[in-house]
Amino acid sequence: MSERFAPGGPLRGRLTPPPDKSISHRAAIVAAMGAGETSVRGYLDAADTRSTLEAVRALGANVSEGAASTTSLDLRIRGVGLRGPQPHSLIDVGNAGTLMRILPGWLAGQAHGEWTLAGDESIAQRPVDRIVEPLRLMGADVSATDDRLPPLTVRGAELRGVEYRSPVASAQVKSCLLIAGLLARGPTSVIERRPTRDHTERMLRAAGVELSSSDAGTPVTVHGELPARRVTVEPAAALEPGEISVPGDFSSAAFFIVAALLCRGSEVRMEGVGINPGRIGLLGILTRMGAGLEVVETAAAGHEPVATIVARSGALQGTRVGGGEVPLAIDELPLVALAGCFADGETIVTGAAELRHKESDRIASVVSGLRGLGAEIEATEDGFAVAGGAGLRGGTLDSVGDHRLAMLGAIAGLASVEGVEVAGFDAARISYPGFGADLASLAGAD
């Protein structure tokens, strides 16, 4: 399905983005591991997080759904307990990398059972060696195609706690190992060379798990640099999550924040947005670029900080992004490339080779997508360089089935001279089914 996004007037108004995808995946998994019933307020109703609900149902959790809004569900999940998942041969993870990489941590430590996790074409190309290796160090019995790619088969085994220095800055790897650590003998520590989002840590602590982190609470600095971090989890007898509230997704809000900066005369107010320090690197990057942003912290959603973010259009300057800032903005780097097209001077992103392992190779797909619209952008091994200033002419951009590329194309269309036809726009349903309608509401088109 292709859809056209024409340049129009300013974007104005307020919007609450859909519930956070990362936190929703974790909420369903942690609730399924729980001893009793967990209430999840505001679970994301999108293709990716539907895959996780089906997975926990297949493992025996009882999920009852009540609609809260078009993209949000209120759930009651009766868990099977830490040691109670049913052996179910095949789990379809769809397009969800987070599900593929976190769930095996729970299954690896079971006394009995064998599970195979597989998904769509994109998942089949996404590396799982990053969890296979450390899980094996813990004593897990896991196998994957060439030890590297899905399908991934997990047979329950006795696990031992380890100290693991992760070579990739990945919240998915960290979460997988912390969850496996709940079922291991002795404590499990993960040392991250660069801190990543800590949603799992917050949720496990709230469920009664003994978990310590070497720099808990350190605020993000202007350049996004945080010191390396050690997170240690102790084995647990049971989890009691009770209630989990999911804030709005910063990564979804980011599309409208950048759209407002680029479309003259815009002012948008994003409400109820989660501002976990491991997620908001984009705010520091855009501020350095000269963006007009206001961030006002409001009431928290459970253990996650929440804010209203106001973005206004204005001139931008190019910037350099690298080091510890990269994991804090990993899903928003395509938007940095887009903003860079409209900024004065060069915008250069380095140290972001992880982008090659996302729903698409996001270095290749962003560079070829934006070039097709008239951008002067070059790929490098671990990032990209944009020669800014000229904006975008417009044309056609192929989402290549990647939800963030589809939404990037739509925003590029609004800011371009001639508009953008996004081929495969329906990929947006993976994380944000109501994206088109929300965009139209800010553009005053409904």
Ligand code: S3P
């Ligand atoms: C996620 C972590 C990041 C991110 C992904 C979601 C998570 O991936 O890109 O969209 O929910 O933990 P990595 O952990 O692979 O960096």
